[in-house]
Amino acid sequence: MMKFRVFFLVMFFSYQIFAQNGNNEIIITGTRFTYSLIERWAEAFCAQYPQVRIRIIPRGAINADSAHLIINAHKLHPEEIRGGDYVINVARYAILPIANANHPLLAEWTKKPLKTKTLQQLYFKKYDIFSEEEESKKSKKEYKPTVYTRAQKACAPLTFARYYGFQQEDIFGKLIGGDDKYLITAIEKDTNGITFSPVSIMFDLKTRRIRPTIAAIPMDFNENGKLDEDENFSSLDELLKRLENGRVNVPIEYINISYRGQLIEKYPYIYQFLTWILSEGQNYNHQEGFLKFDSQTSLFKQIEILEASKGGR
């Protein structure tokens, strides 16, 4: 039934894209875990501008050139940016290490939270046989958690790995084919499972609490050997606040949108929508588990880029 629904929706979207590709329509594709925020923005924007249609199409169901806006959640290398494209940041997100709620090591980690180096040892492996030998010696003494990571090149694992000085392929463990949310599904099935997740999908956005089946792995950011008050958090809002205050030493990255400069002239609503995101849209970030800009300066810089693209410069 589910499959049928997906099939129907995709079919419907495919039909719709080609059928009604007018100037009042904005087509967006890109990193999946950001869709909740984009949908929220779209909904609010369209409420103000009912003549505008915003459609979010899964990547792959659409040619990248047919989408007006492409969302990414990792820092783009210059070679990843098509010629003539502009890239603006629109929000931020954080990634946290998480475990099955019944993970046998959680109690121990709560007493003795993870230092960055321990986390690196847990999740990453350089392709260096000597470090592997060390790992193997270690694994004889300890029962090592099973790490789950994605089998596709994707923004969240890339960002998570880069933050700790590695590449995505250095994350070792079981590979999962599917969206970031399936990493959570995988550890839910394995009491020994650990993974990493964007904050927006590890929390129940209604209760504002972490999903009951998983737990954030306690981290010792100040490296004092214990879990301090400000390293512990129970609600999403508390966490977002601390993340924005820069007191939580975890991967935080911008979500960016790239678009072709000439589209701004042709589709005025795109400019309107992007401007709206950088202003009113920011008010929805927390609701969806995302972070606002770290400074007004950064935000203004995005507006400058947007303005520059409007002039076709």
Added chain:
Amino acid sequence: MKFSLRFILLIWSIQVYSQNILTGTVKTAANEPIVGAVIAIRETNQYTVSDIDGNFTLKTKETPPFTLFFSMVGYKSEEVEIYEISELPLEIILREIVLESATIIASREFEDAQEIPVPISVMSGASAEEAGAFNVNRLKELVPSVQLYSSNPRNTTLNIRGLGTTFGFTNDGLDPGVGFYIDGVYYARPAVTSLDFVDVEQIEVLRGPQGFLFGKNTTAGAFSVSTRKPEFVPSGNVEVSYGNFHFLQAKTSITGGITEKIAGRLSFSGTRRNGLLYNELTQQDVNELSNLGIRGQLLFVPSNKVEVLVIGDINRQRPQGYAQLYAGTVPTMREPYQQFENIISDLNYQPIRRNAFERIIDHNTPWRAHQDLGGVSINTDIIVGKGKISSISAWRFWNWIPSNDRDFLGLDVLRKSEAPSRQEQYSQEIRYKVDVTPNLNVVAGVFVFYQSLKPIGAHIEEGGKDLWRFVQNNPNTSLWKTPGLLEGYGIRSYPIFDNLSSAFFTQFEWKITEKLNLLPAFRLNYDAKKVSFKRETYGGLQTNNPQLLAIKNSVYTNQFFEAQNDDINYSAQLTTRYQIQKNYQAYLTYSTGFKPIGINLGGLPTQNGQPLIELATIQPERVHHIEGGIKTKLAENSMLNLTIYQSDVRNFQTLVQSPEPGVNRGYLANADRVRVQGAELDVNMAVLKNKWSVYGAVSYTDGRYVSFTNAPRPLEETGHLQPFKDVSGGELPGISRWAGSIGTEFTQANELLNHDGKLFLAIETFYRSRFSSSPSPSKYLNINAYSLINARLGFRATKGISVFVWGRNLLNQNYFEQLLPGFANAGYYVAVVGDQRTYGITIKHQF
């Protein structure tokens, strides 16, 4: 127009989304594409292969979640749990390994060797080829638990842990204890071990009783050879080797899609080598190689749920071969005039060389080991519901046209000794594997096998002018010297054998907890065997003199007997597997196995000139086997496995050598009880960033007759008043208490003719301790410990040109592979000598 566009789009959407399309890339850690990696959906028959850029597309109707399995020989396999068919391509990195494990495909399910609670040795076809091992006979140095003795392709003993086939000669009326499979097809005759490898993907040696998951029930283990399947992406390779003794081998294989749903593969192999022995009498080399093989495959994939593979092959071997040489004289308990040295002295003969390692013979009957092997098989896999039905249908034939000088001397004792035969076999296996619940899967199947064996013309044993002196049993009469009495006197035998073996088998795998699995298995067998044996004497002096006729009758007599028997039997197995922690698993197995009744096909010994009909059939052999082991992955690319086992065999089926010329090839008998116990250690390690690997295997095997009170006398006791002997407590033949191999390989990434690859240097050494080469322990027929060193050096490319030099037995060690009693237990023994140093160069082009 607009409507048409929408309609087309609708259709496109339906087509795209009615089946799932997984795409991705398979690369090395160095970001090089991996060509030919297999990407399979676990527990289905759906798979694809990565193309020249490492890209793959797999269309499937499976709905997530399911597991995708990536494997490539030489690389660590990888698994991806697919929860969603994502638009993003999968990017899989396979890391090189020295551990040759990866995927086990004997049961045609993709499984990790380290995860299966069965001791397994796995070799890739490529590594075997690089080591100059182009058939099974040359692999034994790599797997110390395997023993292979071959005095010719028909008389080949393939044993695992000392159990399997009779030592010395083969009797076709007996089932092998080691199953031999190529692409799932059971090969009933051991001659298959002499076939050149063509397109071999992987060789697996499964140790311990088998038959609960596939194929024939075997008490000692199974050899499973998997060949490369046809691929839709066109590719091919050409390989030429040249070595000393004018060794020349050419192999080629091409594959590609014929239509959208049919792919084909055509492979050819030819081998030629001069003989390793020299016959001064005929001034010709003997023990040469002359093999041709061709193999064609068609793969038909009509849908994602059905796959049909049709394989046909034909092989022709025409070597002058398999001579054994005089190796020594043994004083027997016979009268002085019956001692070998006195016999040959009377005939004014001396062996041309007393030292077998001079490799010179003077045999006056040609050595021929001509054979044709071929067949057709159809392998079908169909996904049905949550399970898969696999069917293997096969027909095969084997024509064996030998000629032997079975006196092994330049004397005219036995002028002819040949058992030309045609064997045909039909087999059908249907197996269903299904996941009943997430914690319970079941395999159940039926296996039916029929073989018929007939002589081509007749089996012939024919005496020459010197025969009388070897069979003389009375020195006080000159009648034995009667000119022409036994010259040209012989027997023509016509054994006709039919064998039906059918079975139902099943195995459950029950995951009691995440860590504890229980695998009960059961097999019910029905076996029926029938023989019609007729033997007629011919030739010699035509006389009515009763005394001369008595002499002739003491050598050969007419025989006729018919025997048939059938039997229903069962075997069972219980395995528990416990995951101690990640990468450490332990298992314990108890199983019963059996070999069905055996029927003597080589004639029966006589009493008062009459065949002993009660010896026509021998009892089934029953095995109780217990085995425990641990499998560990100590680190990435490193593993250590340890196995301890004990097999108790009741009614052990063995071959008894007799001094009677009429049963020159021995006859079958049961030994009351036999026990084999031992331990095996397999280690693989990679260090220095995978540039240096060390791999090794050690086996300790203690095989004894627990009770065998009426064993035949060993050669030196021939002539004892009591023809039988109690050898209880004595060692079984062919088993070295210690055997081991250790190898090391250094590699360095490099480039040749713009193609990436690796320079490599590999050295392997094999050691085995002293072992008995006589079914009843003998003071003489023992083979001393020896060790061999093999090496290879070259450049190995994934595509383009690979080139390497290889050498086997580099120190030119002289060693015996097998010692056998000479004709009529006359007091000498002959040897199968191990090959001297061989070396050569191989150039391979993959495109």
